[in-house]
């Protein structure tokens with residue numbers, strides 16, 4: 681998979697692909713991340729990439745042509761169609777389902793806005809979809825792009841070993857994750873739930889599923905569509921609730 685980043689600070693995003701599982705994926709050639717800086721494609725001796733907004737108001741707006749030239753350079757840097765994604769507060773909320781869809785593509789171009797944003801005509805002509813990583817404002821789209829790089833990369837075949845498998849990830853099945861424990865069993869901060877020491881893998885799986893269901897119900901009821909739960913899941917959630925009242 682190739683991901684191109686159009687940004688005034690491309691090394692910022694490239695750094696996010698230099699560590700951990702994503703860094704290893706890049707080393708192994710499963711993924712490549714390349715930066716394109718609109719300033720390198722800006723005309724004139726001031727190499728302007730922004731200008732004042734028509735209609736007045738504070739701040740500056742990114743100019744069309746340096747961005748358009750950067751996007752063209754990114755497209756031409758490698759074969760094959762690329763999906764152009766613009767990270768902005770006006771985008772569709774990023775979900776794990778959307779991450780899975782983006783991870784299925786061979787090429788992405790992530791467009792990072794600075795200043796007050798980008799001339800709308802460039803967005804309409806070049807952007808395939810706008811995505812927001814949450815309802816808050818960042819000083820630039822680079823952190824949002826880094827989120828997409830990480831979330832997408834870890835779903836690519838071969839990136840995560842069995843040990844780190846994304847399959848049990850929370851949100852993979854639409855639920856929050858269960859609690860995790862490791863050594864020591866006895867600690868002044870408490871002990872480890874008995875079931876996890878039982879070696880009974882069916883019971884352990886049931887306990888973990890119950891915890892995921894219960895925590896989702898408690899913390900993110902918006903994620904829990906109780907109607908869509910299997911009978912077994914509904915029973916587990918009942919057991920979780922009953923244990924709270926006990």
Ligand SMILES: CN1CCN(c2ccccc2CNc2ccc(C(N)=O)cn2)CC1
Pocket residue numbers: 767768769792793794795796797798811812813814815816817818819820821824
């Ligand atoms: C002071 N201005 C800085 C630039 N910004 C802006 C405006 C338009 C596009 C990109 C940006 C870059 N910022 C982002 C980007 C994404 C997210 C997200 N939620 O995904 C939050 N912020 C508007 C505000």
